[in-house]
Amino acid sequence: AKQRGRNAAAYYSRDLHEHIRHKLETGAGLRQALELQEFEVHYQPLVEAHTGAIQGVEALLRWRHPKKGMIPPGQFIPIAEETGQILDIGWWLLNEVNLHLEQWWHLGIKPIPVSVNISIKQLQHPLFLNRLKKQLQEPGISRTTLKLEITESIAMMNPKETMVNLEEIKALGLEISLDDFGTGFSSMNRLQTMPVQELKIDKSFICDLEKSDKHQAIVKTLVHLAHALDKKVVAEGVETKAQADMLDQYGCDLLQGYYYYRPMPSSDLTGVFLSKSGI
Numbered sequence: 001a002k003q004r005g006r007n008a009a010a011y012y013s014r015d016l017h018e019h020i021r022h023k024l025e026t027g028a029g030l031r032q033a034l035e036l037q038e039f040e041v042h043y044q045p046l047v048e049a050h051t052g053a054i055q056g057v058e059a060l061l062r063w064r065h066p067k068k069g070m071i072p073p074g075q076f077i078p079i080a081e082e083t084g085q086i087l088d089i090g091w092w093l094l095n096e097v098n099l100h101l102e103q104w105w106h107l108g109i110k111p112i113p114v115s116v117n118i119s120i121k122q123l124q125h126p127l128f129l130n131r132l133k134k135q136l137q138e139p140g141i142s143r144t145t146l147k148l149e150i151t152e153s154i155a156m157m158n159p160k161e162t163m164v165n166l167e168e169i170k171a172l173g174l175e176i177s178l179d180d181f182g183t184g185f186s187s188m189n190r191l192q193t194m195p196v197q198e199l200k201i202d203k204s205f206i207c208d209l210e211k212s213d214k215h216q217a218i219v220k221t222l223v224h225l226a227h228a229l230d231k232k233v234v235a236e237g238v239e240t241k242a243q244a245d246m247l248d249q250y251g252c253d254l255l256q257g258y259y260y261y262r263p264m265p266s267s268d269l270t271g272v273f274l275s276k277s278g279i
């Protein structure tokens with residue numbers, strides 16, 4: 001047992017070492033990425049369940065690494081959160097979104113609500129609200145509705161502080177969306193009083209909707225719950241027509257997923273907008 005204990009400790013310290021090395025390397029890479037403009041914002045439309053009409057887009061960060069190719073956000077955002085770099089990256093993203101909104105405006109495209117993912121580090125930063133206020137005055141963003149997506153688990157982690165922040169954000173005219181809903185153990189009491197306009201049902205409940213009676217029951221219940229609390233409800237990760245039809249039947253308001261659109265660069269989205277408006 002002693003021997004095993006020693007091995008376990010050795011493994012542990014090797015893992016830890018590897019983790020630290022990976023973190024330092026990625027952290028340095030992220031710093032460069034901002035300078036060298038390796039980040040991109042991609043957009044995935046949210047559509048009205050009943051008609052398929054685009055009602056908004058979610059901005060999703062992409063890192064085009066010169067050697068490693070496209071790195072998915074799941075591989076660098078946790079590190080950017082740990083190192084605090086998510087703050088600069090988040091402001092970069094909002095600025096980029098503003099530029100895209102301006103471009104669309106100049107092309108005669110009607111302003112579209114944009115959802116942006118916000119991490120706890122950003123939300124809790126003392127200067128966050130002030131800087132956000134300034135960003136809201138930028139021409140592109142000022143013409144549309146900005147929605148902040150905050151995961152359910154974050155919102156419930158630090159309820160008092162989060163509540164105050166969210167109230168102020170709402171007062172600025174932004175909307176708030178609870179992301180990954182159904183995975184974060186909301187208390188019903190808090191959910192009812194939280195200034196949140198939209199619940200986004202996590203894709204883990206959607207991916208096997210056709211086959212899972214349990215997930216059908218959960219999703220129906222979450223849709224009812226959202227509507228009982230006067231909130232809109234979005235399903236993410238919709239990949240099939242069968243899923244889309246079921247979700248529409250349940251009364252889900254908005255749908256998002258590969259069945260409709262994959263996340264795409266802004267230029268591709270411009271093409272989608274222009275082809276829809278028939279210019």
Ligand code: C2E
Nearest residue numbers: 060061072073074077117118119237238239257258259263
């Ligand atoms: P999320 O906010 O839950 O975003 C939804 C994820 O589901 C996206 O992954 C999207 O590409 C993917 N997705 C969309 N439709 C489908 C589908 O039909 N099937 C499946 N299997 N997946 C689908 P992505 O872009 O890799 O982003 C992963 C996560 O990274 C996001 O999860 C979000 O938590 C985080 N993230 C992305 N951009 C940002 C950002 O700018 N700031 C912060 N703080 N986090 C971000």
Ligand code: CA
Nearest residue numbers: 058117149179
């Ligand atoms: Ca999201």
Ligand code: CA
Nearest residue numbers: 179180200236
């Ligand atoms: Ca989500």
Ligand code: CA
Nearest residue numbers: 179180202203
């Ligand atoms: Ca997620």
